Amino acid sequence: MRAQVIDGKAIGARIRAEVAAEAAALAAQGWQPKLVSVSVGDTAAAELYVRNQQKQAESAGVTFEARAYPGETSLEQLTGILQGLNADPRVNGIIIQRPLPEHIPVKVLQKAVHPLKDVEGMHPASIGNIVYNDLALGPCTAVAAVEILKTLPLPMEGLNVTVIGHSEIVGKPIAFLLMGLGATVTVCHHMTRSVAMHSRAADAVFVAVGKPGLVTGEMLKPGAALIDTGINRIDTPDGPKTVGDADFASCAEVAGWITPVPGGVGPVTVATLMKNAVLATRMQMEHYAASYAKTDF
Amino acid sequence: MSATIIDGKAFAAKVRAQVTDHVARLKTDTGITPGLAVVLVGEDPASQVYVRSKGKQTVEVGMNSYEHKLDPQTSEADLLALIDKLNRDPAVHGILVQLPLPDHLNSDLVINAIDPAKDVDGFHISNVGLLGTGQKSMVPCTPLGCLMMLRDYHGSLSGMNAVVVGRSNIVGKPMAQLLLGDSCTVTIAHSRTKDLGAVCRGADILVAAVGRPKMIPGDWVKPGATVIDVGINRIQHPDNPEKTKLVGDVDFDSCAQVAGAITPVPGGVGPMTIACLLANTLTACCRANGLAEPEGLTA
Numbered sequence: 001m002r003a004q005v006i007d008g009k010a011i012g013a014r015i016r017a018e019v020a021a022e023a024a025a026l027a028a029q030g031w032q033p034k035l036v037s038v039s040v041g042d043t044a045a046a047e048l049y050v051r052n053q054q055k056q057a058e059s060a061g062v063t064f065e066a067r068a069y070p071g072e073t074s075l076e077q078l079t080g081i082l083q084g085l086n087a088d089p090r091v092n093g094i095i096i097q098r099p100l101p102e103h104i105p106v107k108v109l110q111k112a113v114h115p116l117k118d119v120e121g122m123h124p125a126s127i128g129n130i131v132y133n134d135l136a137l138g139p140c141t142a143v144a145a146v147e148i149l150k151t152l153p154l155p156m157e158g159l160n161v162t163v164i165g166h167s168e169i170v171g172k173p174i175a176f177l178l179m180g181l182g183a184t185v186t187v188c189h190h191m192t193r194s195v196a197m198h199s200r201a202a203d204a205v206f207v208a209v210g211k212p213g214l215v216t217g218e219m220l221k222p223g224a225a226l227i228d229t230g231i232n233r234i235d236t237p238d239g240p241k242t243v244g245d246a247d248f249a250s251c252a253e254v255a256g257w258i259t260p261v262p263g264g265v266g267p268v269t270v271a272t273l274m275k276n277a278v279l280a281t282r283m284q285m286e287h288y289a290a291s292y293a294k295t296d297f
Numbered sequence: 298m299s300a301t302i303i304d305g306k307a308f309a310a311k312v313r314a315q316v317t318d319h320v321a322r323l324k325t326d327t328g329i330t331p332g333l334a335v336v337l338v339g340e341d342p343a344s345q346v347y348v349r350s351k352g353k354q355t356v357e358v359g360m361n362s363y364e365h366k367l368d369p370q371t372s373e374a375d376l377l378a379l380i381d382k383l384n385r386d387p388a389v390h391g392i393l394v395q396l397p398l399p400d401h402l403n404s405d406l407v408i409n410a411i412d413p414a415k416d417v418d419g420f421h422i423s424n425v426g427l428l429g430t431g432q433k434s435m436v437p438c439t440p441l442g443c444l445m446m447l448r449d450y451h452g453s454l455s456g457m458n459a460v461v462v463g464r465s466n467i468v469g470k471p472m473a474q475l476l477l478g479d480s481c482t483v484t485i486a487h488s489r490t491k492d493l494g495a496v497c498r499g500a501d502i503l504v505a506a507v508g509r510p511k512m513i514p515g516d517w518v519k520p521g522a523t524v525i526d527v528g529i530n531r532i533q534h535p536d537n538p539e540k541t542k543l544v545g546d547v548d549f550d551s552c553a554q555v556a557g558a559i560t561p562v563p564g565g566v567g568p569m570t571i572a573c574l575l576a577n578t579l580t581a582c583c584r585a586n587g588l589a590e591p592e593g594l595t596a
Contacts, residue, residue: 107430107432123426124423124425124426124427124429124430124432125422125423125426126426127425127426127429127430128421128422128423128424128425128426128427128429129422129426130429131425131426131428131429131466131470131474132422132425132466132470157489158489158490158491160491166477168429168430168431169430172429172430172474172477173429175473175485176429176470179464179470179485179487182487182489183489184484184485184486184487184489184490184491184496185484185485186482186483186484187473187477187482187483187484188482189477189480189482191455191456191480191481191482192456192482193456193458193482198482
């Protein structure tokens with residue numbers, strides 16, 4: 001093995017430590033950061049995920065309230081619940097857990113979250129800010145993937161980057177974040193004629209598709225960084241296993257740096273959610289302060 | 298010269314004719330006339346020309362044009378009040394604030410005060426995000442015009458390698474999103490890009506939007522590629538130092554030798570921009586009234 005394996009857990013822990021300090025500073029000013037998680041319907045699928053978020057939040061000094069609503073809750077009721085959370089000054093961030101029941105369109109709910117409380121970075125206004133290179137609250141996985149690249153000794157300006165996958169919440173925001181940092185970005189997807197042609201030219205490759213084994217070592221330029229945001233459950237002779245979108249063994253032979261799955265982008269993503277929670281809290285504090293100031297005249 | 302010249306003037310006329318037809322049908326069927334409000338603050342001569350031209354073309358396609366010319370010293374509060382009024386006016390389906398605004402006005406704040414559904418320039422942060430997340434939005438006019446020309450010339454763009462040179466908010470970034478939406482493999486190149494020539498040579502579709510006269514030479518173009526030149530640069534006339542001349546971001550003569558198709562400057566992308574503004578106003582009007590969107594005029 002040639003590649004250096006990137007320790008996402010360590011990066012996540014470092015971010016959480018920074019978040020904890022910031023959370024304590026905010027709490028001292030009367031703004032204890034608080035996240036509310038909203039699950040609807042069959043919560044078993046997301047339960048492990050929610051519990052992990054709760055644990056991480058607590059270790060980062062962020063209050064976490066997990067709410068679960070029955071599957072038959074209507075869109076109107078959920079929108080009302082979100083409006084209540086939007087208006088509640090004690091709530092600083094709202095997480096909408098997926099999957100949602102079929103009758104609940106996720107984009108409608110994401111739009112119903114106030115942009116200042118959009119810790120998942122899914123509101124169109126949050127994405128718009130990313131495109132305009134004004135990073136407020138970014139989608140967690142995309143921000144985490146880019147943060148990981150930033151820990152490597154690679155100059156961002158002029159870096160050739162290939163992003164495989166053009167999803168709205170991972171691939172595209174990664175592309176815009178990197179472009180803002182001065183990288184030359186190519187976005188590939190299922191209609192791309194030769195992904196390998198583009199990935200082999202790249203100093204850094206991001207993969208966010210949801211297909212195990214999609215990227216192999218021969219698709220990489222020797223020494224390139226490979227950031228794998230895929231999380232796929234597969235069955236192996238040794239039982240079920242979680243793998244990324246890259247064939248780790250062959251990629252690790254060629255890449256200069258590689259993120260493992262699990263233990264790569266995942267832990268940084270949850271830490272980024274906590275970072276967004278304190279960012280959102282600070283933005284709300286400043287927003288209120290600005291409106292107090294206006295009462296002076 | 299081997300390249301097919303993409304005639305933006307003729308294509309823009311076709312788009313305007315489509316808009317005219319649709320507006321006429323809309324009036325007969327529903328009694329609704331789309332309306333575009335243009336707000337101009339100050340007396341910038343170039344802006345005055347644009348606003349006049351926009352108003353004239355709006356009326357020509359059968360829509361209502363509402364021009365609001367404000368004093369250069371107009372306060373932010375007064376401008377925001379006007380926008381608020383236009384947001385609530387059911388006869389106004391599109392609102393355009395002519396940029397640049399005088400220095401004392403915050404253009405981000407002003408643009409984001411426009412109702413996103415009426416933001417026919419597509420600059421509101423929500424429209425940027427909606428486009429970024431593949432949802433229905435108002436799309437900036439210049440890149441929309443480029444997309445229409447590319448679709449008209451190629452039919453499907455799926456799987457083509459597209460390189461967008463320039464990462465501006467009003468052209469480069471939305472252009473990249475639109476090309477991704479049409480399933481191109483997209484590279485966004487810019488001033489920091491290493492070996493720009495090599496990157497450009499990989500393009501089946503090359504869109505230049507940097508604002509540097511004749512920056513892209515013919516040997517950066519892949520033989521047979523389609524070149525869309527968004528640049529409009531005024532340079533000194535080569536034969537007459539007292540005259541000026543408009544040129545694009547690509548060196549037309551050398552690129553036309555290599556490209557399969559190319560847009561000229563002037564007469565390429567330029568005329569499409571106002572045509573798309575009219576198309577966007579019509580689209581906004583249809584959406585506001587719950588009617589089917591005009592075919593072929595949206596992203």
